[in-house]
Amino acid sequence: MTVITRCLPPLLVDTPMGPGLAHWRIEHGLEMPTTYEVWLLEGEHARQIREFRQTEIRAQSNMTAGRE
Numbered sequence: 001m002t003v004i005t006r007c008l009p010p011l012l013v014d015t016p017m018g019p020g021l022a023h024w025r026i027e028h029g030l031e032m033p034t035t036y037e038v039w040l041l042e043g044e045h046a047r048q049i050r051e052f053r054q055t056e057i058r059a060q061s062n063m064t065a066g067r068e
Contacts, residue, residue, distance in 0.1 A: 003027040010039075012060040015052050018043040019060065026051075 003026070010021040017040055024037035034054040040046055 001029055007036075011036075013038060013057040014060055015040065015050070015057050017045045017048075017050065020050075020057075022057065 005025040020038040020040040022036040026035045
């Protein structure tokens with residue numbers, strides 16, 4: 001069973017390929033890791049859509065939310 005959840009608003013994340021916006025969270029089940037569909041924003045991979053495992057991305061710093 002696959003569960004797809006839309007992130008509203010999209011989450012600002014840091015990925016191995018640069019900053020991006022996570023628009024979709026995908027859970028494939030117990031045997032597969034949770035993944036996120038991320039639209040990359042800057043650099044060589046800008047304007048590409050990539051899928052990253054949850055362990056590969058981190059929320060960007062946000063002083064208002066207490067993440068520095």
